[in-house]
Amino acid sequence: MTKQEKTQLIEDLKVKFAGSQYFYIADSTSLTVEQVNKLRKLCFSKGIEMKVAKNSLIEKALEATGQASPELIGALKGQSSIFFCEVGNAAAKTLKEFRGDKGTMPKLKAAYIDTAVFLGDDQLDSLSKLKSKHELIGEIVALLQSPAKNVIGGLKSSAGNKIAGLVKALESRAK
Numbered sequence: 001m002t003k004q005e006k007t008q009l010i011e012d013l014k015v016k017f018a019g020s021q022y023f024y025i026a027d028s029t030s031l032t033v034e035q036v037n038k039l040r041k042l043c044f045s046k047g048i049e050m051k052v053a054k055n056s057l058i059e060k061a062l063e064a065t066g067q068a069s070p071e072l073i074g075a076l077k078g079q080s081s082i083f084f085c086e087v088g089n090a091a092a093k094t095l096k097e098f099r100g101d102k103g104t105m106p107k108l109k110a111a112y113i114d115t116a117v118f119l120g121d122d123q124l125d126s127l128s129k130l131k132s133k134h135e136l137i138g139e140i141v142a143l144l145q146s147p148a149k150n151v152i153g154g155l156k157s158s159a160g161n162k163i164a165g166l167v168k169a170l171e172s173r174a175k
Contacts, residue, residue, distance in 0.1 A: 009053060013061035016051070016084050021114050024083040024091040024127075025075055028052070028106040039098050039106070046094050049084040058082065071117045075110035088113045092127035 001009075017023065028036060036052075043050045055076035062068035083091040095106060111118040111127055118127060131139075 006057060010057050010061050010064070013051070013053060013058060013082075014064045016049070016082075017061055017065045017067055020084045022085050022088045022091070022112065024085075024095070024111045025058075025072070025109045026081050026083065026095065026106040027078050027109055028081045029079045030105050035105075042098055043083065043091075043094055046090060047086060048091050048094055051082045051084070053080065053082065055080055067112065069117050071119055072110050072112065075119060077109075080109065081106060087132045089128055089130040089132060092124055092130070096124060096128050 028039070031039065040050050055078075058080060059068065059073055059076055062072060083094070085091045092108075092111070095108065099105065107121045108124045108127075109119070109121075111123065113127070113130070
């Protein structure tokens, strides 16, 4: 790889890191070319971009964006694949799906989720259970709607008819 190609790759990675709130770094050393192609295809179908680069180039791109924490830099050993995604748990779920019941590769080295760094393959289960922003908003909306639904349900029930009757009686007294 020429110096110009390396510079271009660092620039491309810099743009990806700067524009991504979520990325994962995994070790795909023992995967065959066929397995890597399957993983790329699976990632593509889920809207995840997978890149493979030298650790030194990844480190330079991270440093250029200000995201180079000692933990992330320390995780850059061996062959590294980077997964860029729009949803925090998407890459974790995809890695788990690719591994299946028996698979252990690729191993998660580190994950960067909204400025938090998660290290090690043992974090994969926790990361796959993270809720997305949309799921959290949906839960909050459901919680906010719950009391209103209870009031409306009470008004529609037979007890609601009694309440409506009492309100009408009080209204007629007031006039």
